[in-house]
Amino acid sequence: MTRGLSWRNFDFLLLGAVVLASSLGTAMIRSAVAGNEILQPLIIRQVYFALLGGFVIFVVASIDYRYWLALYRPIYFGIMIFLVSLSSFGQSAFGAQRWFQVGVLFLQPTEFAKIVAIIVLARYFDKTQYQPKNLRWAFGGFLWAFGLIIWILLQPNLSNVIVLAIIFFAMLWINGLELKQVLYLGLAGIVLAGIAFPFLEPYQRQRVFTFLSQDSTATYGATYNVQQALIAIGSGGLFGKGYGHGTQTQLRFLKVRHTDFIFSAVSEEFGMIGAIVIILTLAFIVWRCIRAAQKARDVSGSMMAFVVAILIFFQGAVNIAMNLNIFPVSGLPLPFISYGGSGLTALMLGIGLVESVVMRHSQTEF
């Protein structure tokens, strides 16, 4: 296990960026609580999860990622059991079942399912790296992904289904799916979306409609929330109103400001400077992960690091776009910043895998 292990290769810049992002996040959550007593305990909980996450990074980094690949079966079926059990034992929140209570903690297996999907798919593409990159090859990967996607779809948690789809597609792409097939798959995706739309939950369809036809005078509901987010961001200006001094955040006009709309809270209190720091930090993390992917010694490691990058990029971009009213409202959190123990831990797990990959990238330096 210690063979080829060199902490010299540990990407401290990546770790630094992650620490910066999650510290910023925790600080922002503290401000975003804004005197709400129910939200008060979340600050310390996020700190615990951040510390736990840091620990997880080191533990996972120190373990060779190929062990996880070898254990893919128990991991894959284990998470599947969790996902299935959600439908009957999970707590119902907002009509969707996404939570699983372990002691006092509410865990979101979906967040971990994404990491599992990454491991399983990385293994699949490693195994099939010499096969022709045709539809049959793509379908084989899809079957693996589908084993997890179907349960998430049943929760229903459409945004994470899309995240998984994007991950899978990015893997197909980088592994050399022929352009013609890309076109076919793209078309198929559009057709599928068209067919699926009428079967969506009413609230999901409503979000799309709300996004398409916005009533800026609404005093409640999704449009109101987005309007308040825009006011928060816009009124922040270049330098912001100061930590703890954002009127939209502190007077609670901004809703779900510690999770979905935390980017708006940052933009209000730290202005464009703060917003750009967030975007640049995320971009930096994405770049370090892709860099790790390029350095990886094998396809599976490369895939892992690459997909963690895509995951962080996609979730971050979608969340910020939603804050800026470019995308419809979805439940995707801002990576490392938004409140959410499971999300943060799962992401740290991902970073741990990336570190594990980059630490074992080559022996040429010896």
Added chain:
Amino acid sequence: MSTGSISRPARFEVWRLAVIYIAVILAFTGLLFKLINLQVVEGSNWATRATDNFTNEVSIPAPRGIIYDRNGYILARNVASYNVVITPASLPDDDSDIQRIYRELSAFIDVPVGGPVTDASLEEAKLFAACVPGPGISQFVALQDTLAPYSSVKIKCNVSEDIARIVKEKTVDWPGVSVEIEPIRDFPTGSLTSNVVGFLGPIPALFEQKFKDKGFVPNRDKVGYAGVESSLQDILAGRNGLRVVQIDVAGQELRNLEPPISSVPGHNVTLTIDTRLQAAAEASLLQEINYWNTYFGTNRISSGVVIAMNPKTGEILAMVSYPSYENNRFARLIPSYYYEQLSQDPRHPLLNNAISAEFPPGSVFKLSTATGAFNEKVIDLNTIIQAPGQLLLCEKFNPNDLCNDSNTRPFVDWIFEKNPAGFGQIDFQHCIAYSSNVCFYKLGGGFQDEIKQGLGIERLGQYASALGYNKRSGIQLEGEAAGLIPSPQWKRINTGENWSTGDTYIASVGQGYVLATPLQVLMSGATIANNGKLMQPTIVREVTDGEGNVVNMWFNPQDFTVSTEQTEGSYQISPFTPNMKWDITTTPMIQSYSCDGGYCSLNENELKIVAPETVAAVRGGTRLAVTDPRGTLQKLFKGFPIAVGGKTGTAEYCDDVAFKAQRCNFGSWPTHAWTLAYAPYEDPEIIVVAFAYNGGEGASVAGPIVERVLKAYFELKALDIEQGKTTFGQ
């Protein structure tokens, strides 16, 4: 390490990775672009919206001014009304505590706790306005909790002071429950003065913007709807204060953003009304109406008016319009059933008949004809008029019409039924004293060789206007009617017919097209009584500020505005100043006409005065009505200790009510009763007019009312002098 040389590190195809990089860069650049647009380009715009979000303007209500009568007796004031309210955010956290509070409170104020809060029960509760009983406490609070948890919701309105006190004591045990004090307008004299004082109502939707601009808050502040509450709204209302506060999303006030502007209370208004005389006038009117209605066994006299005024100052001492309404019923809100009842009543209780209703004045109008005829030298003091019981006169629509049987009809005197021979030979002043119709037909329209040239309608109109007819008086009350003195042009335009000689005859005795408000009749009498000086009738004696200092105030009757300095067309209402409208003996205001053969033409730019002798002659006639054994007011004032002058009137009418009742039969039309009297004759200080709708004979129905009011006035005056007060003096 051993496998290192075999498996090379996985490499991506460069272009595929490049696509990924481009996607990432494009996405983040796009976000950045939008960010700059929001925060830099549109920044100030969004900042304004953020400020709007947390800025709330709270209007501090200004207390409304108090209305007093001339003796300082309160006619309108503000009293506290208590509402039990709950502020959802201040309720305890524990649900069982909340339920306990609801249960205990429910027992006190008799509002149900309400079942479990369900969507259905909330939907139902939404249909109820505040203060309307229906939903339970739980529903009220649940609704308010979603709307504005830091604002209170009214659970029960207008609770008694006892309950308010108990609830207030209990607030220690009942966090969230409190008592809200709401100012309510109270009218201690109620219906007695409602036609003068008026009432308040919500800001009408039509004028919402106008009132908003002045700082009023719709649905909270009330404005005057009638009487001086309406006409002096600007004086009484005061100015609302303003606090600009920071609020959070739940509406909780956090701090003042700007120094608060405190409210300015409204000015107090003292009216010229004497409540005691007002009560006496109302009692006299009601007594007479009830007497005659009982006598005839039907609801014969349906409405009436009494006005008392000081002719030297124009102060209205009493103004009764019966039926009136109970303005205290409008204190909280205007109940629709009551309002419907009032507005559909054919007697129009919401109208102040003293100024808003026009009636044929009948014989009281003869003062105008007499003044005109004497001043135009149609008659002098020595002329003897033949006054038979009736005149046969022909109705000519054109000068060349020939008189024949078909256009000749009898014009009867009121004495005809009792004595067909009429009054015989009488002089000018006896014409007034006896109220001889025949005499005034002759004076107004001329008669053969006896009066070759009558006064004519054009000149009659001039003198009637000089006595106050045909235009609004300019009193500080809204809804005043202008009355009508017809002219040949008016008749052509409005009826499409030529003026006829018969029209002049009947106009000379205040019939036909002539219409006047009771106040105008009073003014005509006041002009004669006051030796030609017509004072501006006024209802306001003084305006004082919150500290009791008298405020300078002018009133403009054209647009009902008040100002603290004199403006064009305005007259001073505070401190009290008698305002003279005109003196007919010195102000040239009578248009000159040249008359020949019954037709008159205007001499342009020639204005003349009324000779003082004319006024004296007419005054003498009104005195003779009391002193002459056959005078119309002789019986009424036989034993009256003070010298009185006056004029009666019995005005035939046919309005929609009488027409529907088929009472408009030629020769026996229904009649309104009028009487006008002033005292003391030598130096009049009070003039009273009484009007009884469908009252019958003026002297016997309206006369006693006037007599009783005059009596009450002098008794009150004696009482005041005894107590060392000078209520009716200057």
